[in-house]
Amino acid sequence: MALTKPNQxxxxxxxxxxALLKWAGVDLYVVSKRMMATGDEQGAMEMMKLAMSLQETxxxxxxxxxxxxxxxxxxxAEQRK
Known part of the structure; x- marks a missing residue:
């Protein structure tokens, strides 16, 4: 069954x-790794939790x-913009 235009x-x-959430999570993960390297372990862990939350969503x-x-x-129905 083909999708209607609104469903497409x-x-x-x-x-x-x-996709936006995926890349935001990747970016947060990279930043958390940098934070870990600078000694901010608590901040890094909070960033990793946020990245995991984005991945779940x-x-x-x-x-x-x-x-x-x-x-x-x-x-x-078709949504109006």
Whole structure:
């Protein structure tokens, strides 16, 4: 079953948001490694927790995008901008 245009857009938006979270998490992880090297272990651990939280949310959004593709989630009407 082909996706409607609103569902295609929903899927693209979810995938884009997931990708942004992924790269933000990667950036936070890199910064936390630098912080660890400078001796700020507490700050580094807090940054790593945040990076892991972003990764969990990324996984959820990617799962939702898959559900849109499978037809289990759909956008009821075209959203106006």
């Amino acid at each position: 857009q929903l899927r693209r938006d979810l995938k884009e948001a997931a 990324e996984d959820k959004l990617a799962g939702y995008a898959g559900e849109v593709k499978d037809g289990r989630i759909s956008r009821a």
